[in-house]
Amino acid sequence: MRNFNEFTITNAVMERLKDARDARMHQISAALVRHLHAFVREVEPTFAEWEAGIDFLTRTGHFCNDKRQEFILLSDTLGVSMLVDAINHRSAEAATETTVLGPFFVQHAPECALGADISGGMPGEPLLITGSVRGSDGQPLAGAVVDIWHSDSDGYYDVQQLDEIGDLAMRGRFRTDENGGVRCWSIRPAAYPIPHDGPVGRMLEAQGRHPWRPAHVHFMIAAPGHEKLVTHIFASGDRYLDSDVVFGVKDSLIGAFAEKPAGQAADGRVIRRPYCHLHHDFRLRPDPASAANPAEFASA
Amino acid sequence: MRNFNEFTITNAVMERLKDARDARMHQISAALVRHLHAFVREVEPTFAEWEAGIDFLTRTGHFCNDKRQEFILLSDTLGVSMLVDAINHRSAEAATETTVLGPFFVQHAPECALGADISGGMPGEPLLITGSVRGSDGQPLAGAVVDIWHSDSDGYYDVQQLDEIGDLAMRGRFRTDENGGVRCWSIRPAAYPIPHDGPVGRMLEAQGRHPWRPAHVHFMIAAPGHEKLVTHIFASGDRYLDSDVVFGVKDSLIGAFAEKPAGQAADGRVIRRPYCHLHHDFRLRPDPASAANPAEFASA
Known part of the structure; x- marks a missing residue:
């Protein structure tokens, strides 16, 4: 031939x-x-354009390291990640909707006790996060593994500033109590531009697009017999809800970061300054094929 | 939205x-x-397949350095490079056909006198390369810039073994004489597998494909008022002519590596051992828009 x-x-x-x-x-x-x-x-394409394409892919690869995944950013910003997500969640079960994993998930986040403060001392408005985890039948799921992670009040994740802050922060792994409940304290996350000092940032610029995502908290929830849930809860009222650069916003995933006065909070803790409170009730899809061990399952 | x-x-x-x-x-x-x-x-794709895709692109990027261009190999092996080449050479001018540039071109190859030995002392059967460069009207093109490069007798290019051989070899840049002639001595190149110790090699394996290219000599020829020609001449009789892993073979680009006895060669040099001789007459497409300075043009 x-x-x-x-x-x-x-x-x-x-x-x-x-x-x-x-x-x-x-x-x-x-x-x-x-x-x-x-x-x-x-x-x-002309040869020059083909070379520019090869160069773009090469620079994107060279930007990837253990703290930065530029190809995931590329997939996210081209809508590929949300398309893959949609294709893999076609069932109409009464379950929490899903969205992108994003590039800032860390496999082995610190295991934390319920109610722990995961802010790592980062400055910002205190945030109480509470939630419940249930099956699609409404039964509470005790012992479910809940990973929570989010940005700081400037929009940066711990892994983007490890050299300065020295340790992981604003992330933790929890296990739900006997009522399926999960709770922790942290700081209120901000809207942020995805890392845009690399090839994907230059692509967005050339495409006339801003790099911003609305403020949100990430959740990954795993329980035996259920599909692992990967989602966010977005801050209601955020100016980027309608133009999230990775196309991840769904109405059902918008939650109030409710402003609260100083005093006794919903988890019993007394707090001397105003704070905000985010609550969400999660429902997991049944999946009889999922592994029996939730810890194993969560890190799959 | x-x-x-x-x-x-x-x-x-x-x-x-x-x-x-x-x-x-x-x-x-x-x-x-x-x-x-x-x-x-x-x-x-499942999530696992999407992750495998992200990982494949990331590893491909990480394999790229100043001596290895894994994304060009990917483009070549998926037939994209030859498709881009075909799209950019639709005209039916009486000109030499084109093929892929490949990943082993070097921008600033040594400038050599006509007739020079560019083998760099690499072992192998001596090879005399002669050619003529003409416009599509048949007029000889004097002063055309001709880049020639090829593999050694084991199928490796200089840039793949710079640590061992210390300098560029089996490549040079020539200028045609007043009759459009170009000539040099080197060694006979071998068929070779493209570098397949990386992600593209693993892809080929998974696709059930061999990584081989038939033996060939690369030519890039630039002359004012003409389209830059990027092509190879392939060794007739090579076992991989019909299954070139990058789909680059065209019948018009197959040439005889003619076996010759010791004695006076076509360029007048007396050689004491048998050698082979490759000759090809090249014709360049007119391109009035091309730059006037051939050196500038060649390195564009």
Whole structure:
């Protein structure tokens, strides 16, 4: 097989895939080649544009390290992450809606007691987070593993400033009590631009887009017999709710960061300054196939 | 705009592109989003597969350095490079056909006198390379800049073994004489597998494909008023002519590496052992818009 031209090359590449390791590898490879070639045929890149594309991907790769995942940012900002999320959550179960994981999840966040302060001493308005975890049938799920993480009051995550703050902060792993309850103290997160000093930032600029996300708290919740829930709760009233750069906002995931006066808080703690309180009731989809051990399941 | 689902997300992302820097950026971004989403919709990746994709791109980026361009290998092995090449060479001019640049071109190869030995002392069967450079009207092009580069007799390029050999070898930049002639001595290159110890190698393995290219010599030829020619001449009889991993072979680019006895060679040099001789007549497409300075043009 030789002498390929723009009309014959796609089938030539497809033909080479006939001995792929398995049917799924064949399917994904063939679809990738077809769609990638269709993209090239549509835009007809010059050599300079092709080189710019190679360079963009290379710089994106070079920006990735253990604290920064530029390809996830790329997937998020092109709407691919939310599309994959939607495809994987088609069932109409009465369960909490999902959104992107984002690039700031950390596998082994500190295990914390219910009610703990996870702010790590970061400055900001105190925030009480409370929630309940139930199955889609409404039964409370005791012992569910709840990962909570969020930005500081300037919009930065701990992993973006580890050199300065020295340790993880504003994240923790909890286990729900016998009523499915979870609670902790932290500080109120701010809206923030996704890291935009790299190739994805330059892409957004060229596309005429801002890099902002509305303020939110991340939750990942795992319980035996249920699908792992990956979601956020967004701050109601945030100016970026309608233009989240990663397309992650759903109305059902908007929650009030309710302003409260100094005094005794909902968890019994007495607090001497005004604070805010975010509460959300989560419902997990049943998944009989999920692992029995929630800790194992949470870190899958 | 919120609450995107798998049916609405694509238009939502397109909508965000309305303030793109210019029409071309808008066109490329919109096409990228549409085709990328179509790919995702077709294969419906699980989260684990999406993560594997992110990881593949990240590892591919991390493999790129000043001696290795893994994303070009990816483009080459998926047939994208030859597709871009075909799209950019539609004219039916009587000109030499083109093929991929490949990842081993070096911007500033040593300037060499005509007839020079560029083997750098690498072991192998001596190879005399001769050629002529003409316009599509048949007129010889004097002073054209000709870059020549190829692998050693084990199939490795100089840049893959710089630590061992210490300097560039088997590459040089020449200027054609008043008859459009170019000539040099080197060693006969071998067929070789593209570098396959990285992510692209693992992809080829999973796709059930070998990583080999037929033996060839690269040529890049630039002359004022003409399109820069990027091509190879492949060794006739090579076992990989029909399965070049980057789909680059065209019949018109296959040349004889003619075996010659010891004695006086075509360039007048007396050689005491058998050698081989590769000759090719190149024709460049006219391009009135091309830069007047060939050196500048060659390194563009």
